[in-house]
Amino acid sequence: MDAIDLSLVDLLRGNARLSYAELARQVGLSAPAVHERVGKLESSGVVRGYRADVAPESIGLGVTALIGIVEDSGADTDDMLESLRVLPEIESCYFMAGVESFLLKARVGTIAELEQLIVRLNRTPGVASTRTAIALSTKWENRPQPVGPTAT
Template sequence: MRDWIDVELVKLLRQNARQSLAELARRLKMAGPSVSERLKRLEESGAVSGYTATVNPEAWGYTLTALVRLRPFPGQLKTLEARLIATPQVIECDKVTGEDCFIARLALHHIQELDEILDGLSELASTASSIVKSSPVQRRLPPLQPRD
């Protein structure tokens, strides 16, 4: 069972995963051991599965983001999936229903890099790509609510 305290704890961690247990306890108006136990329970249940730093790709020279829809050629689904996993510029990829089987998000230094990657995928799938102009909604959590 997750209650409002669990929801608030996860929200605080999403804001800053480096907060100390003491700081989390202070902000939740709880004792440190209680917060520690809740966090351990959330981790063990899989509700919280990791802590990470948010990185600005532009600060690392990735000035372009592309979305690529991929429709594998017959018999190439597993090979294409493996190639996408092995391509480091693919920063996210979803297997989807519909005409396309994959939608991949790529971080790129320059437009020529997109051509190089698509050339390497062209033997496995047909592709359609779009350059991202902006991302008004960044990856975020769905609304969290207590549950039974």
């Protein structure tokens, strides 16, 4: 991970569809060299994938909620994780310090679906209680912070 790798990562976080030729121009290497570097970044796990950033409301996912979960004493955390993982509405799952062991970001189409999700969560073995906060609007999300030599 030298400075050129960081530049490549930064460029691809800004636009994942840049061609290798364009990346090569930006970092001052040849296209095959960039191809090899990006391949190594992928296989070493630095770059996990490439995702289109889609406006959620335009695909029928207009409701965003953040849900904290308090575990039962004696609950098996791994089992709980598996129960959470199969719920597609849960887009993110953090294991937290604090009373609430998990913090979930969930996205659904309607409040009714959110209600169903919460009911299902409360029925899940190991869940003692949940606390749901609804996002009225998303100001921004997953903004990539520049990581390289910001000022050039």
